[in-house]
Amino acid sequence: MTSEAGDFQVLDEATFASFARREPLIDKTTLRNLEAKHLLYKTSPETAVRLLATKLRTRKSFLRGGPSLHIFVVTLGCDHGCHYCQVSRRLHSGGRYDMSLETAAAAVDRLFDSPSPNLTVEFQGGEPLLAFPVIRHIVELIQARNVHEGRQIVFTITSTLHHLTDEILDFMRIHDFQVSTSLDGPRDLHDANRPLPGGGAHELTIEGIQRARQALGQGSVSALTTLTRRSLERPNEIVDEYVRLGFRSIFLRPLSPYGFAKKSERRLGYTVEDYLRFYRAALGYILEINRNGHLIEEAYAKILLSSILTPFPTTYVDLRSPVGSGFGTLVYNYDGGVYASDEGRMLKELGNDTLRVGSVTDAYQTLMRSPAMELLAASGLSETLPGCSDCAFVPYCGPDPAGSLSRHGDPVGHRAESEHCQRHTGLFEILFDHLANGDSATLEIFDNWVHGVPPVVKAAN
């Protein structure tokens, strides 16, 4: 059982059934647990409601300050030919798919229009390093303006790291870039997922990781996996590859359905059940590795557990209610279009511009009052959506209007057919199963993921 604010209590079925029937609880410990978690009150509800309200306000405090994640799609150009990708264009398109400097300057203005004191500027593509001059231009504009703006700004980039030069690395070091790359597992798997003319993607990525680590520090380089059907048979090998390369974090996300070409979906795609079976096995293996003393976290679990085990707001914009699209994120596309999320611009590539909030030259107020934002505001609150409002996991979850739009043509959609819903309820079930039945070593690992590994306590005296 969960409260509106995310407190939870695990009950056995008999107790739950009797509680749901509003029968008196015989076990005094259960009674006290439920009262302490604000799942039950005995006299006046005022105090419980006040504490719940404070917790809810805390949990939703990511809303203060408006969008803080700003994604700059500096080019659609890419040298990979990944089958599951529908967004990128081949190289040698003569810069036709690069962001112009005028567009870049207008996007930087919109970035600073956002009232958030903390801004994350993420560079994406295509392969963003193929448009490094645009990145440089944007970063320099931002840094110059931030001298008097005084925002906390973090730069991140999602790149294959195949096109690093000393000049680029120097630039990233000076501006404290966080680098995220894609690493799909062992060589054959990675290379099969990411065909390059002439091959060798895996080798180039590893070389890039090493160079980036050397220049920026180990902690500034992370990797994400793209899981294809081929990957699902090999959970342990994928994890082993991350351990071998010294990563302390691995993110086992399923393939985003938006980038798909329909014809390759059949070849590369898989069902939610397949993914969850894979995830359960991989998480089990990761926990085993941790129990054996090697610290590595699974980022998806860490994100969800942070919502479950703390009263604080999630930092993950893809699972927020109200929805992270638009309210937490804005995407500036290479062509000057502004989208509420990365999925929004992918939908556009599939011919659906519902989540286009406007153009970089529009005023911030115009963007935030656009029909797209109105649609998101009306459909972006899980707590009010059919199928979500009475879900036990709703305090930790968020809606998926982009997914519903692409699948059902409307932003609310139908939970029974929602990949997003099935995936997340499945993940919550796996994690709550560990929380309810896990041994103390597993719970300790979860605590390490959520709160960090504790340093040695020093005596105060």
Place this chain on the structure above:
Amino acid sequence: MLYKVLSLADALSQDFPLSKVMVDLRSLDGVDLDALGSIGAGAILRVDGDLASPLPMLHSLTMPEVVASGDVIRVHPSGQVNVLYRRGANANTLFATERCNSRCLMCSQPPHEEDDSWRIGEMIDLLQLIDHDLPVLGITGGEPCLLGEGLVEVLRAAKRYLPNTVLHILTNGRLFSDRAFVRSFDQAAGQVVWAVPVYSDNAIDHDYVVQADGAFNETLNGLHNLAERGHRVEIRCVLHRQTVHRLRELADFAYWNLPFAEHVALMGLEPMGYARSNRDVLWIDQLEYADTLNQAAAYLWRRGIAVSIYNIPLCVLPDQARPFARKSISDWKNVFAPECQGCTLQDSCCGFFRSAGDGWRSRGIQPVGLRAIA
């Protein structure tokens, strides 16, 4: 009458009103008392009374070592002397009132219902005589908030005379459930740490411990009202048979519902007052809850909330919990047991309350050897 006892040198160099200064002449002969009088000194302190003095004179103390330079003393016309402030002590506390609106099972300072509002004026006088570099000054009772506007005045005086001193005020926080009352303390926000006991994660257990219906809800609303006005708060819990069974759950509750608390103090029982008469419902050997205590402390600490364990000897705590333990028993209250002979941890241990007889000591008391701290 209150006096600041100062050596002649301090009296002349430090910024206290001379009329309130009692110059300590117990180890200084040949001082011109007329001159002292003419510069406005309030009184003198001498070993004996064999000398005529133009100034009021205190002499022939029964226990002369009890009064030292820097202290503030109250002198009754009868000749009785109380030390109200002690320079260099590990804790100095103002006693606000004997009245209280709770009747905690383990109260070490049982309340009396009598009008003692004269203490407000005395506290304000006393604040002017306390060393300006004192880091922390406690205020206790009874329930200090029962002074109402009087407490506001005391805090106003503290801000004026001791702007750099943190006031650590022990209160049950119940009266802060009134938002208007909380607002009257706005000017004190930041200087005061309100140390508020929460004995359980639920109303039944908490209200039983404090013997007052509705107290849990009042205290929680009070804590939130304080936090909303920018006040610093500390959560305290006294450990005994009625509180330790949900201590781990209390830590969970505090993290979720009171994450603004800057400190959580988990405190062993002081066997005084009601605690003695309620021994049968309160007593539990510290060994029996040491593991739970360790878990609760670690839980809070790793979530970024500072934790202290008070009044529990190091030898009964698991190794991991010992860094949280403080030398918490005031120096005039603490003693060690015969078993402590040869213990390597004695210097960092709180020891025992002088008031605690053998019947209040854990069966786990034992000297800790070098091996255990390695």
